[in-house]
Amino acid sequence: xxxxxxxxxxxxxxxxxxxxxxxxxxxxxxxxxxxxxxxxxxxxxxxxxxxx
Numbered sequence: 001x002x003x004x005x006x007x008x009x010x011x012x013x014x015x016x017x018x019x020x021x022x023x024x025x026x027x028x029x030x031x032x033x034x035x036x037x038x039x040x041x042x043x044x045x046x047x048x049x050x051x052x
Contacts, residue, residue, distance in 0.1 A: 005030055 011026035024042040027033075033043035033052060044052045 005026075007026070010023060011029070012020045012022045015021050021039055024040045027038060027040065027042050033041060033045045035045055035050075037045065037047040046052075
């Protein structure tokens with residue numbers, strides 16, 4: 001089971017459509033890349049090459 005990471009200020013913002021968009025701050029706190037092509041991935045994942 002994955003550990004729950006509480007959300008803090010700066011971890012996300014709402015897109016114009018109302019979706020929660022996680023920031024690089026949150027991804028770094030989480031500690032790994034989920035390979036979901038996140039908008040602010042600090043790990044350098046590319047869905048085009050399926051690599052970091």
